[in-house]
Amino acid sequence: MKLIEKIACYNSSHPFYTFEFFPPRTDQGFENLLPRIVRLSNLNPLAISVTWGAGGNTKDSSLNLAELTQSEYHLDTILHLTCTNMEKGMVDDALRAAKERGIQNILALRGDPPRGKEEWIPIDPRFQHALDLVTYIRSHPEFSSYFCIGVAGHPDHLKVDAGADFIITQLFYDEDQFISWIRKVREKGITIPIMPGIMPIQTYQSFVRLTKLTGTKVPAEVIELNPVQHDDQVIKNYGVELTVKMIRRITRETDIAGVHFCTLNLEKSVQRVLESLQWTGSSTQLAPNKLIEGPASGTMTPTTASNTATLALANINILPTQTEAGSGELNKADSWDDFPNGRWGDFKSPAYGAQGPWGNNGFHQWGNPQTLDDLTAMFLKYLHSEISTTPFSSDPIFEESKLILTHLQKLTERGWWTVGSQPAVDGVESSDPVVGWGPTNGYVFQKSFVEFFCSEKDLKAIENKVGEKGEGWVHYYAANSKGDCISNVPEDGRNAVTWGVFSGQELIQTTIIERQSFLAWKEEAFGIWADWASFYRPDSPERKLLERVHDELWLVSVIHHDFKGVEALWTFLIDE
Known part of the structure; x- marks a missing residue:
C-alpha cells in the first residue's frame, strides 16, 4: 500500500513511526536481521525502509530484503533509490524490480559522492539531483501512478513540486533548527507529510563519526557527552532519553504526524524509546520527570563523574539490559549485539559493518x-x-x-x-x-x-x-x-x-x-x-x-x- 494512503487513513492517539534498515554485509547478518525485523514489526510501524548503496552496490541484497519484508512479512516497504553511479538503464531496472516485488514506495535520493570524490559527478546526465529522479518517475508511463515517492528534507523544496508525496529529513539532534525549518517549509505552502529522521545514539564513537560525516549540527549539551564517552551503557541510556525528549518537543510544537527511526539494524534502543513515549502499550516506561534539565533551557546535560567512580548520568532512570528469566539465544536476541558493532564486531550481527570506512573524504x-x-x-x-x-x-x-x-x-x-x-x-x-x-x-x-x-x-x-x-x-x-x-x-x-x-x-x-x-x-x-x-x-x-x-x-x-x-x-x- 502507498505510504501516503496509509498516512491518510492513520487513526491513533499517537504519531505513527517507520523503521529504517540496511542490508547486512554477511549472509549470517542477513539471516539474523529477518527475525529482528519481525520482532520490531510487533511494535506496529506504519512502514519500514531499506537503504540502497551508492551506485546500487547493495542492489541485490536491498531488493532481496525489501521483497521479503514486503511480500513475506507483509510490511509496507520504502525502497531507497539513489542517483550516485547509476548508469543509463539502472534506474529503470531498479524501479521495475521494485514493482515486480509489490513495492509501491520509493525514497528518491541523490546519494553521497562516491568514496574519495570531493564532488558528486553524475554518470547518467539525466540524474544529477533527486529532483531529476522524482521527475523521471512521475513522467514515466509505467511508473508514474504506481509509486508513492518520498524525498529527503533539504532547503531546496523544488523536489516537492516535481511530485513528491512525503519528506523524510536528514538526521539531526538540534530541535530548534528542525522546528524553525519546518515552520519555513509550511510557510512556503508545502503541506505534504514530513517525518523527522531520528537516530538514538548507540555509542559515542559512532555518534561522533556520524555527525562528522553528515555535517549535522550538534547542540552544546549533547557535545558534553565527552565525560561519559567510555561507558557504553550510559551513552546508550542517554541516547534513549535524548530521543524521547526530542520527539516529545517536536510533536508538541509542530504538525508532524510521524517519526522515521534509523535503527542501524539494532532494536533495543528504538523499542525503549517507543515504550517511554507510551506508543506501544508496553508497561515498561521511562519516567518523564527523570530527564536532566538545565536551569532554564530544559536541555539534558550529563554529569561530570569522577575519574575513578562509576560514570553515570545523574537521576536518569536506567532500564536493565539483562534478559528474561530462562536466558538463551532467543530471549537475548534483541540486545545480544548491543555493544560495539562495526568492522570488528560479530559477523553474525545484523548490525555488522554499519560504520564502514569512511565515505566522502577527498x-x-x-x-x-x-x-x-x-x-x-x-x-x-x-x-x-x-x-x-x-x-x-x-x-x-x-x-x-x-x-x-x-x-x-x-x-x-x-x-x-x-x-x-x-x-x-x-x-x-x-x-x-x-x-x-x-x-x-x-x-x-x-x-x-x-x-x-x-x-x-x-x-x-x-x-x-x-x-x-x-x-x-x-x-x-x-x-x-x-x-x-x-x-x-x-x-x-x-x-x-x-x-x-x-x-x-x-x-x-x-x-x-x-x-x-x-x-x-x-x-x-x-x-x-x-x-x-x-x-x-x-x-x-x-x-x-x-x-x-x-x-x-x-x-x-x-x-x-x-x-x-x-x-x-x-x-x-x-x-x-
Whole structure:
C-alpha cells in the first residue's frame, strides 16, 4: 500500500513511526536481521525502509530484503533509490524490480559522492539531483501512478513540486533548527507529510563519526557527552532519553504526524524509546520527570563523574539490559549485539559493518604519493598525530593505540602499513577511560592483534615464523585483491579478541575475528586502494603506484592469544 494512503487513513492517539534498515554485509547478518525485523514489526510501524548503496552496490541484497519484508512479512516497504553511479538503464531496472516485488514506495535520493570524490559527478546526465529522479518517475508511463515517492528534507523544496508525496529529513539532534525549518517549509505552502529522521545514539564513537560525516549540527549539551564517552551503557541510556525528549518537543510544537527511526539494524534502543513515549502499550516506561534539565533551557546535560567512580548520568532512570528469566539465544536476541558493532564486531550481527570506512573524504588531503616511501610516511604521520585521518580511518588515532604506538611505528617503518590493532588487556575495570567499554560494573579483556598491508615476500616470512615459533599461540589471516586467502585458522574457527564480564549479565564478546568478517573487510580495504588510484589521471605516477599496491600487496591480520602477555605479539613480530 502507498505510504501516503496509509498516512491518510492513520487513526491513533499517537504519531505513527517507520523503521529504517540496511542490508547486512554477511549472509549470517542477513539471516539474523529477518527475525529482528519481525520482532520490531510487533511494535506496529506504519512502514519500514531499506537503504540502497551508492551506485546500487547493495542492489541485490536491498531488493532481496525489501521483497521479503514486503511480500513475506507483509510490511509496507520504502525502497531507497539513489542517483550516485547509476548508469543509463539502472534506474529503470531498479524501479521495475521494485514493482515486480509489490513495492509501491520509493525514497528518491541523490546519494553521497562516491568514496574519495570531493564532488558528486553524475554518470547518467539525466540524474544529477533527486529532483531529476522524482521527475523521471512521475513522467514515466509505467511508473508514474504506481509509486508513492518520498524525498529527503533539504532547503531546496523544488523536489516537492516535481511530485513528491512525503519528506523524510536528514538526521539531526538540534530541535530548534528542525522546528524553525519546518515552520519555513509550511510557510512556503508545502503541506505534504514530513517525518523527522531520528537516530538514538548507540555509542559515542559512532555518534561522533556520524555527525562528522553528515555535517549535522550538534547542540552544546549533547557535545558534553565527552565525560561519559567510555561507558557504553550510559551513552546508550542517554541516547534513549535524548530521543524521547526530542520527539516529545517536536510533536508538541509542530504538525508532524510521524517519526522515521534509523535503527542501524539494532532494536533495543528504538523499542525503549517507543515504550517511554507510551506508543506501544508496553508497561515498561521511562519516567518523564527523570530527564536532566538545565536551569532554564530544559536541555539534558550529563554529569561530570569522577575519574575513578562509576560514570553515570545523574537521576536518569536506567532500564536493565539483562534478559528474561530462562536466558538463551532467543530471549537475548534483541540486545545480544548491543555493544560495539562495526568492522570488528560479530559477523553474525545484523548490525555488522554499519560504520564502514569512511565515505566522502577527498583523497587530496593525503597528498600525492609516488613511491612506497611516500605511503610509509603518510601512515607514520597518522601514528604521530600529524594528520588526523587516513583513507582507512576517519578518526584520529585512539588513546588505546597509543599504548602500543612504538610497536606500530616499528612495523610501519618496516613497510607493514598498520590499519587496525589493539593491545592485550587482562581484566581492566570497564570504566577505564582508555580501554574500558560497556557497563561500568565489570572487567574487560583483550587479545592483542594487528592488521597491516605487506608484500608477498614478507607474508611468506610471517607464515614461516608462525609455523616455526608460533607454538599454537598465533593465528593469522591474509588475503589479496585477487581473491586468494590463506590462514592457519580452522575453516569454522572464530577468534574472540575482546570480551567483558559484568554484574548480572552473561559474558559479552564484542569483537570477533574470523574468515567471513575478514574477507568482507578485505573487499572494502582493497576497494579503497582502487578508489584512491582512480582519483588520479591515467598513467600518472600516483595512479601507477596505487594500482601496484592494490594488485601486489596482501592484507594481513595477526592475533596472539596470550592476553596476559602484554608484549607477546610485538615480541613475536618484531624480534628477528
